[in-house]
Amino acid sequence: GAVVSQHPSRVICKSGTSVKIECRSLDFQATTMFWYRQFPKKSLMLMATSNEGSKATYEQGVEKDKFLINHASLTLSTLTVTSAHPEDSSFYICSGESGLPYNEQFFGPGTRLTVL
Amino acid sequence: QKEVEQNSGPLSVPEGAIASLNCTYSDRGSQSFFWYRQYSGKSPELIMFIYSNGDKEDGRFTAQLNKASQYVSLLIRDSQPSDSATYLCAAERSAGNMLTFGGGTRLMVKP
Secondary structure, three states, rough: OOOEEOOOOEEEEEEOOOOEEEEOOOOOEEEEEEEEEEEOOHHHHEEEEEEEOOEEEOOOOOOOOOEEEEEEEOOOEEEEOOOOOHHHHHEEEEEEEOOOOOOOOOOOOOEEEEOO | OOEEOOOOEEEEOOOOEEEEEEEEEEEOOOOEEEEEEOOOOHOOOOEEOOOOOOOEOOOOOEEEEOHHHHHHHHOOOOOOHHHHHEEEEEEEEEOOOOOOOOOOOEEEEOO
16 A cells, blocks of 8 residues: 655644644655544544645634644645644544545554643 | 444454454445554554445455445454454545544454
8 A cells, every 4th residue: 555654653742832743645646635633542533634735624623723734745744733732632643545546545654742 | 423333342253253343324425435454552554445335355354335224344254363453434425535434343353
C-alpha cells in the first residue's frame, strides 16, 4: 500500500501553546487528505477533509479556528492545534486518499498529543 | 442511530479457527466499504475493501457485502495470535468520499 508519514509522532506541550502536525504522502500524490482524532478505546472521528489548494471542510462540531489545516501541496497537509488545552489531548491521525478508482485511504502512523 | 455499527467485543477465538466480524451501515447510498486493522497505540492499516455484492477473498481474509441487508462482514481463516487487534469497518459516504467508521471490534486469538 501507499505510505503516509506524520511528524512528530509524539508531542507534549503546555496549555496555551500551539502545535503543528505534518502529514506527508511519500509515494503518491494525495489530492485529498483527511484528519482524524481518536480518543482512548474509541473509534476514529473525522475532523476535516483537506483538499490541495483549497480551504478544508470541517465536520460539524470541529472548530476551524482552533484546528487550522493547510494543504499546500499534493504531498503535504498540516494540522495546527492552536492554544491547546488538556481536553485536546488525543491521538491525531491523517490519511491520504489514493484516488480513483477505489479511493482507498492510507493512514499515517499518528501523533499522540498530550497537553499539560 | 450510529451510521456504522459493530459489536465492540471482545471476540475471542482459538488459534486456527475462523473469526467472523460483522458490520451494519445505515447510508443506503454507500458504495464502498473498507476493513482496517488497528493494533493498540497504532494507526489503522487497510486490510481489504469491497464494493460489489458477494464475497471477495485475499489470502486468509474474505470480505462479504450484502447491500440489500446493509451488511458487511470480514472472515479471518486460520486465525493467528498476531491477528489480535481491533478491526474497524468503514463505509464511504454517499455524499463525498469521506469514510464513516464503526466503533471497532476487538478480536482476541488465543494460542
